[in-house]
Amino acid sequence: LVYSDSNPLKRVLHADATLDSDGQPIRKKKVVVLGSGWSGYSFLNYLNNPNYDVQVVSPRNFFLFTPLLPSVTNGTVEARSIVEPIRGLMRKKGFEYKEAECVKIDASNKKLHCRSKEGSSLKGTTEFDMDYDILVIAVGAKPNTFNTPGVEEHAYFLKEAEDALNIRHSVIDCFERASLPNLTEEERKKILHFVVVGGGPTGVEFSAELHDFLVQDVAKIYPKVQEFTRITLLEAGDHILNMFDKRITAFAEEKFQRDGIDLKTGSMVVGVTADEISTKERETGKIVSEPYGMVVWSTGIGSRPVIRDFMQQIGQGQRRVLATDEWLRVEGCEDVYALGDTATINQRRVMEDIAAIFSKADKGNTGTLNKKDFNGVVKDICQRYPQVELYLKKNKLKNIAHLLESANGEDTQVNIENFKQALSEVDSQMKNLPATAQVASQQGKYLAKCFNKMEKCEKKPEGPLRFRGEGRHRFQPFRYRHFGSFAPLGGEQTAAELPGDWVSIGHSSQWLWYSVYASKLVSWRTRMLVISDWTRRFVFGRDSSS
Ligand code: FAD
Ligand code: MG
Ligand code: MG
Ligand code: MG
Ligand code: MG
Structure with a gap:
């Protein structure tokens, strides 16, 4: 207990807030993030x-x-402009920060083992233990190599700020190297062969940024070697950007073709050596090796080792990704929450709870339901099981009563079997949320709001359905709101997919993208920096020193 003043009255007032009714100091709950x-x-x-x-x-x-990280790889935006120091927020909120990595979570003793990182000027690391009352895991994910040999050693990832800077230096090094005398044409071609693995949003955006750099800047700076450059984009599936609307995929594929980006779908990388990258063509099963100058690997994400180990401890060892319930509580352990790319939400199936839902609606215990019985629970069912709403929307049904009607004809007296039948397709609408910044930030905000009213809601919400009128202070489960996705395609063009099946591609979406991201940047400082980077680029072109 720290007294701010020696005045005894003030002392009492001040102490009051931190003492319980027996005059004992209240120990604040320790939340570790x-x-x-x-x-x-x-x-x-x-x-x-x-x-x-x-x-x-x-x-x-x-x-x-991260959305502007691909722009750092070619110098459109400076790395400094897209980072926001966290010390400012820590000071404002009175939180404490430790620059270290958690290397072990001991859930049964509520302890963490942490290690400082090895700095360039500081030799060695410091290790320490911490305990927690509540743990919030928000460690993100790591690039997934699918254990493809040689990737860790020879390929570049695009995940962290350092990665983008390394890529930038490496691209420019390739051009400088290819410009040296006494090289054969073959050697120059090899050095200037850039391979991007993975046709998801990051791989596509990076390819587009690289292409812009080659066309807009390299042509002027390295005119002698420009003819030797080539970009290859490798994708194991049939199409790039397969999570987007088909129109966007088609547009992107055509644009890349026109731009001369060598897009190879159906080719899976099986190995990378210091000089060659080998792919297996799905149709022929043939393995093809090609020389390259630089490989950027962007095929998705996997769990970090500390999370894998934690999953083993809590009985989730068989799962691919850490699972939470819809309140973001980690399943199989107490007082641990997980958000963002580290975890997925294990959504409840309607079919698992069908008997409970039925009996909740069947107030008179008659064994059958009529329209009136539903009035009380429909809203709760839709709240609790968002797949129901998606299903109704998809099948153009107004509400569950309509669904029952369409399944059972005019007779709306349904028993549990009819009920099951009518709802049997509903769970097919369940989808995991994407690993995006949009989801991660909404989850962070949601959980903070729950924590802010934690005292009011000490009783945690349980069970498949909330009763009407009860638990007004209970937390709603987490619900994601999708505001749209953007896929920058280079040449100042961006594809946008907005809610309500709205697709827009072209220069106007490029400006929409700029303004959306400029307004989403966390502080005025970063906003100013990014806008001035963009302006500098328009006026002077990109910086090409490495
Ligand atoms: P992260 O943001 O990755 O944060 C993880 C944090 O945990 C970091 O601070 C890290 O340093 C820290 N950490 C790591 N290990 C430990 C440890 N052991 N102990 C303690 N701390 C640790 N999403 C979009 O919605 N739109 C986009 O346009 C978009 N573009 C992207 C472009 C790129 C190049 C990349 C890589 C991602 C992009 N994403 C985009 C995805 C988005 O960045 C992620 O979904 C988001 O970062 C996930 O947030 P997170 O908090 O789970 O993880
Ligand atoms: Mg981040
Ligand atoms: Mg995080
Ligand atoms: Mg991440
Ligand atoms: Mg997630």
Whole structure:
């Protein structure tokens, strides 16, 4: 207990807030947050509960605005402009920060083992233990290599700020090297062969940024070697951007073709050596090796080792990704929450709870339901099981009564079997949320709001359905709101997919993209920096020093 003043009256007043009814000091609950990325930063930003002692552990003392990371690889935007130091937020909120990595979570003893990172000027690392009352895991994910040999050693990833800078230096090094005398044409071609693996949003955007750089800047700076450059984009599936609307995929594929980006779908990388990348063609099963100058690997994400180990401890060892319930509580252990790319939400199936839902609606215990019985629970069912709403929307049905009618004809007296039958297709609408900044930041905000009213809601929500009128203070489960996705395709063109099946491609969406991201940047400082980077690029072109 710290007294701010020696005046005894003030002392009493001041102490009151931190003493319980027996005059014992109240120990604040210690909340430890792992990670300062999209989900962690958003959680910390919205958390306003003086009853918690908040400690943050993250190996990076900044938040990174990842959507603009591909623009760092060619110097359109500076890395400095898209990071936001977290010390400012820590000071404002009175939170404590430790620059370290959690290497072990011991859930049964509520302990964490942490290690400082090895700095360039500091030799060796420091290790320490921490305990927690509540743990919030927001450590994100790591690039997934699918254990493809040689990837860790020879390929570049695009995940962190350093990665983007390394790529930028390496691209320019390739051009400088290819410009040296005494090289054969073959050698120059090899050095200037850029291979991008993975046709998801990041791989596509990077290819587009690289292409812009080659066309807009390299042509002027390295005119002698420009003819030797080539970009190959390898994708194991049939199409690039397969999570987007078909129109966007088609547009992107055509644009890349026109731009001369060598797009190879149906080719899976099976190995990378220092000089060659080998792919297996799906149709022929043939293995083809090609020389390259640089490989960028962007095929998706996997769990970090510390999370894999934690999953083993809590009986989730068989799962691919850490599972939480819809309140973001990790399944199989107490007082641990997980958000963002680290975890997926295990959504409840209607079919698992069908008997409970039925009996909740069947108030008179008659064994049959009529329209009136439903009035009381329909809203709760849709709240609790969002797949029901999606299903109704997809089949153009107004409500569950309509669904029952369409399944059972005019007779709306349904028993449990009819009920099951009518709802049997509903669960097919369940989808995992994508691993995006949009999801991560919404989860951070959601959890902070729950924590802010934690005292009111000490009783945690359980069970498949909430009763009407009950638990007004209980938390709603997490619900994601999709505001649209953008896929920048280079040449100042961006494809946008907005809610309501709205697709827009072209220069206007490029400006929409700029303004959406400029307005989403966390502070005025970063906003100013990015806008001035963009302006500088328009006026002077990109910087090509490495
Ligand atoms: P992260 O943001 O990755 O944060 C993880 C944090 O945990 C980091 O601070 C990290 O340093 C820290 N950490 C790591 N290990 C430990 C440890 N052991 N202990 C403690 N802390 C640890 N999404 C979009 O919605 N739109 C986009 O346009 C978009 N573009 C993207 C472009 C690129 C190049 C990339 C890589 C991603 C992009 N994403 C985009 C995806 C988005 O960045 C992620 O979904 C989001 O970062 C997930 O947030 P997170 O909090 O789970 O993880
Ligand atoms: Mg995070
Ligand atoms: Mg981040
Ligand atoms: Mg991430
Ligand atoms: Mg997730």
